[in-house]
Amino acid sequence: MTRTIADLGPDIHRMYPYASNFANVNGWRMHYVDEGPVDAPPVLLLHGNPTWGFLWRETMVPLLEAGYRVIVPDQIGFGLSEHPHAASAHSLDNHAANLVALIDLLELKNLFFVCHDWGGPTGLSALLTRKELAAGVAVMNTWAWREPSSDFHAQVMPWLTMHAPIVGPYTMGRQGGFPGRVMYLSVVDREKFKNGAMKAYQRVLADPDDRRLTWQWPRSIPINPETDIAGDRFAWLEEGVRALEIPSCVIWGREEVVFTADVFASHWHEIWPHAEGTHMVSGNHFLQEDSGREIGDLLTDFAKRNLRGTGR
């Protein structure tokens, strides 16, 4: 069933008051928000696991006020996009290719890629595939390499156990752990989140089969060269981003406990010596929930200094 933002109820639509658009990408139905002047330089806001475009609702406001075109897709498998049940639909390659398809379909150029969490590996893969269209890039609480990995992701308790065979589909699928407790524990102001935005993440992943990507995506994180299923893509990705010379910016959540700034943000600056930042904001992994507007101001300031030309 095709649902729009308005279909999620007035409480959510009030927080994310935009029109729903849909595109066919590689045969899947992708939901996206597309606001601002069609010829303005476009900003592509890319979310990760288990969020959807809603995550960027406060971040996009300053960008729109400054006159940019803001495009916010829901990755296939999340939000109001189609939720394929075929496991092979959810390879890193396929998700990156879905973003490439959207960029082509909307005929975007002079594009500012903004990547959070899995929006990093997917968005940066898309960027490398359409390098000539990229005008700038911002990364936050994400990565694009095999090493260093997070200590958290290599620990048996809780991460590896949570994603073990049979355990992953139970805890994240059947019990809905990711849009629930995992997100709750990964913001700074938990009460505000619990009483406000949390329902928007749970409502779009209401049924166990809808939540497949919440436990399948983490299995692509490279932690063991013998069993990694996306290791080659991450190696390609790191080589590609190292060669990028476009304006770039690093923003990070001060309270992040998984993709810690000392390891991950620092590695971005090693890869991109020219990058601005690190701009530290209040926030755990889902930093937009605590500092959405501030992140929007940082992105707007960056865009004003670095984006040139029109969007089409």
Next chain:
Amino acid sequence: MSVKKMTERPLGFRSVPVLTDPDVAHYPEFKDFLVKTFELDKEPLAAPGLLDVDGRCFELIFVGRSGQPFPAAIEIAALVEGLEPMDTAQTDKDLWQIMEWLVDGVGGRWTIEALTTMGKIYRVTPDGT
């Protein structure tokens, strides 16, 4: 807790799919344990494996995929009598027991203690604690 292998599928029970994992070899030792327990190396496409969980029955259906060692995937189904509705809350508890049986059987670094602690941290245990 009592999870035991069964040999005969009870008559008059229907199969209700309750959990699917497309990558049972995500950690290869989990696949190896299932291969050994259900002798899948001898007869991979025999009848589904059967588990008795405190008197309730579950079917483990092993699925192959071209180019991957068998089994690539697993489907777990509850066996429910006739056309009676399934007790979903009880099934959640039974699946948790199956997971305990699994991690205990795999052994090594995988423990019931870690499973329990993880479950409590993220409140993904059957009773939500």
